[in-house]
Amino acid sequence: xxxxxxxxxxxxxxxxxxxxxxxxxxxxxxxxxxxxxxxxxxxxxxxxxxxxxxxxxxxxxxxxxxxxxxxxxxxxxxxxxxxxxxxxxxxxxxxxxxxxxxxxxxxxxxxxxxxxxxxxxxxxxxxxxxxxxxxxxxxxx
Numbered sequence: 001x002x003x004x005x006x007x008x009x010x011x012x013x014x015x016x017x018x019x020x021x022x023x024x025x026x027x028x029x030x031x032x033x034x035x036x037x038x039x040x041x042x043x044x045x046x047x048x049x050x051x052x053x054x055x056x057x058x059x060x061x062x063x064x065x066x067x068x069x070x071x072x073x074x075x076x077x078x079x080x081x082x083x084x085x086x087x088x089x090x091x092x093x094x095x096x097x098x099x100x101x102x103x104x105x106x107x108x109x110x111x112x113x114x115x116x117x118x119x120x121x122x123x124x125x126x127x128x129x130x131x132x133x134x135x136x137x138x139x140x141x
Contacts, residue, residue, distance in 0.1 A: 001081035003030040003067065004090070005037045006055050007044045008126055014058060019113045020085035021060035029055050029064045030075050036067060040091075045127075077104050084108050088115045 002020040006013055006029075021027040031052040037044045044051065048066055056064035068074040076084070084101075086092055094110040101108045 001028050001030060001076070001079060001083070002085040002087075003032065003072075004087060005032045005041055005044060006051050007037065007046055009054055009058075010126060013055075014060075016085070016087050016113050017055075017058055017060040023083050023085055023111055024081075026062045027060055028079055028081065029061050030067045030079075031055055031064055032067055033069050035069055036072075073100060073104055076101055076106055076108070080106050081108055084110045086110060086112050088113060 002017060004013070004016070017027065017029065020029075031048060032040070034044055034048045037048075046054075052064045052066055055061055065075065065079075084097060086094065086097075092110075094112060097110045098108060
């Protein structure tokens with residue numbers, strides 16, 4: 001299992017999901033709900049149902065589902081993965097996630113995927129580049 005917002009898909013997302021897929025037989029991706037994305041990061045640019053469809057269309061992904069709006073562990077309990085892959089920049093502590101999953105009856109191994117080689121193409125940086133170009137275009141005579 002892998003999780004994320006996956007707003008404005010970029011090469012770093014593909015890298016993360018490809019690495020996560022190599023950890024097991026099937027990759028289920030939990031796409032954050034819009035309200036979760038707002039709470040943890042920012043207002044998403046792309047609505048949750050479209051982000052889920054886009055993630056599911058990626059080659060490494062067997063299935064993409066929307067996460068819970070109230071309890072991030074509810075999806076883990078429902079899906080019962082054996083491994084959870086975390087991205088290098090996700091805030092969750094691996095041992096804490098393992099302990100909470102164990103407490104809920106789902107023993108998992110949490111694996112942190114290393115830094116992506118395409119950091120300059122992260123969502124935040126793509127948006128910054130678009131805004132810079134728009135400002136330069138507006139400033140041009």
